[in-house]
Amino acid sequence: MSLGIAGMGWVTPLGSDLTGVWDRLLMGETASAQSISSPLGRAYHVLPVPAEAAARAPAHPRLRRSSAISRFAVVAGLAALEDANLKLDAETAARTALIFAVSNGGVIYTKRFYHEIVESGARAASPLLFPETVFNAPASHLAAILGINGASYTLVGDGAVGILALKMAEDLMASEALDHCLVVGAEEADWLLCDAYRKWRLLRSAPPIQPFQRPPRGTILSEGAGAILLSRNGDIRLEKIAGGTNFRRQSEAGDALGNIFAELRDGEINLIVASANGTFIDAAEHAAMVRNCPAARVYAMKGALGESVGASALWQTICAAQCLRTQLVPPNLHQIREPAPGVSKEPKSNEQRRRAIVSVCGLNQQVAGLQLATT
DSSP: OOEEEEEEEEEBTTBSOHHHHHHHHHTTOOOOOEEEEOTTSOEEEEEOOOHHHHTTSOOOGGGSSOOHHHHHHHHHHHHHHHHTTOOOOHHHHHTEEEEEEESSTTHHHHHHHHHHHHHHOGGGSOTTTGGGGSTTHHHHHHHHHHTOOSOEEEEEOSTTHHHHHHHHHHHHTTSTTOSEEEEEEEEOOOHHHHHHHHHTTOBOSSSOOOTTOSSOOOBOEEOEEEEEEEESOOSEEEEEEEEEEEOSSGGGHHHHHHHHHHHHOOSOOOEEEEOOOSSHHHHHHHHHHHHHOTTSEEEETHHHHOBOGGGHHHHHHHHHHHHHHHOEEOSOEEESSSOOOSSEEOOOOSSSSOEEEEEEEOTTSEEEEEEEEEO
């Protein structure tokens, strides 16, 4: 089933304006890191969302004591609706579904809730914080603000969860009862997550993230949200989604991604927006691309925006759509055959339709991908 992208929105370490952030990426800007400390005595670098980007959240009772993840999700989701010029009234809201994708989510707030009890006793822990420990809290807030009382789901996974959420949206949109499906993914950076990724030997001690370096040097966690509004119309078509599979060992990631590319590849592929982030993922994606799309250009977005896990796959999809719309690719390209620096026009295709693949490999060993095309 081919669906259209009707609207997009994001909250990133470079801001939350769709065109503004895209222009900054085209100029080769990268987000600034901030050091956060843990009670274990370590300091970690993360790429946070600037305060002004999250401040675009509406004044709503639901958001008074909500998590940062929820605020990011609301700002991105409302921006996607605005981008589509869609105003939800009772009738349109009833024909709109919501899917929220997250990886770490409420773990952060479970930790904070527990910490308050340990430090100050059970009476000091606010009952208003407890609901934020539930993974579907952001979906609940966003659905309430939008007036969506129908289909609302939360998916929990690794960096591939955004693609799986889009796949679920495709399945839901097979019903004639729905006109739109809003897919939102969000994540918050926290010392607890940094400590876990460090113990898994996946975290770099300080920026920059350098995708496709050999040997890999580790990633930097970031935060934010991405939102994509799907409909049956749109100038960018979501042609295929490969829901993917899991791999058992890091050495098997390349073969797993190769199967994703083989499933998605249809006609000439002009561009690949990769999930390379300075870890084992980079070599796996490179190997899969050499076998399946050796002539394609490769844009590794995480070098500029960081690894936002639950939000990253939707950021990649938004970047791919923007590349197709503007026919421009940001300068930090990875050329499989030979380098091509600078902001560049995409290569002309012999076909009228232009295509891009979004390749995703999660750090918890799941692969997925999708193919976008111009109409």
